[in-house]
Amino acid sequence: MERSKIITWKDPMEGAKEALQLSGLEYLQAMSEGKLPLPPLLYTLDFTVTEMKEGEVVFEFTPQEFHYNPIGTVHGGVISAILDSATGCSLHSLLPAGKGYTTLELKVNFLKAVTIKTGSLKTISKVINLGGRTALVEAQLVDEHQTIYAHAVSTCLILKF
Template sequence: MSEQIRERNIVWEDPLKGASEALQLSGLEYFDKIKAGELPLPPLLTALDFHAEQVEKGRAVFSFVPQEFHYNAIGTVHGGVISAILDTAMGCTLHSMLPAGTGYTTLELKVNFLKAVTIRSGELKAVGKAIHTGSRTALVEAQLVDENGTIYAHGVSTCLLMTLGQ
């Protein structure tokens, strides 16, 4: 039995360069430097072939086209990939609202999978938005949608806000 072997090569830059500079920048300044090519993309985006479409204060949009390398054992996109793009949109949505010296970590991530994702799904976008940002915690959400607005998954995340560099 001869099967066609697929291969994929991935190249990325040192992620700690961007992480160390992020401490000195507001969230929007950080994303502007990434967009300008002054800071590297996080390696996760390259590894999973996610693309930043838009990041503005309180909103982030990331896209991907489902590929075979995203698949699980039953021939659909793995739930971890779907969770990762939703988490990316939610995290960047929150980060876009933070001042310099403020960071966050995820306290809780919940994802509802509503429709199977396959290579036939076409380009999908994770659209993140802020629900509430307090002094200690934030609540963000994201939906994974196709070009017709069909929702494939919905995520909600609670994050802890913290002062960095102390």
């Protein structure tokens, strides 16, 4: 049986221009409130942002077949993408206007297989160190019982725009 997924999105560069004028938290809140477009990745991979505060942005997703790799589990790239999003946005929420970041390194430990039977998963993130040029951030992907499915550590470069 053939399946399909259709996605639509708005120009992500509209929001990127606004990012320069807002603090990281203000920028993320503007997207959450629908004032600025969400990044297309959220639509492509079907992630949602469910919580947002300084230093922590929670992403959730429910595994679907379109997340699968050839052996019937969620592809590691999908798990890496949600953890990278969580670490990056958690850091971004602490940055002042005129600053941004890019991921320098992302290390992911895959601890349990994720399938459609797993149910909804969310990220828990923490900024470990925020320096002048780099930051170290970690995130976990957990289920409703706090079982950890994956853990990531990210090193980010802080940029001045």
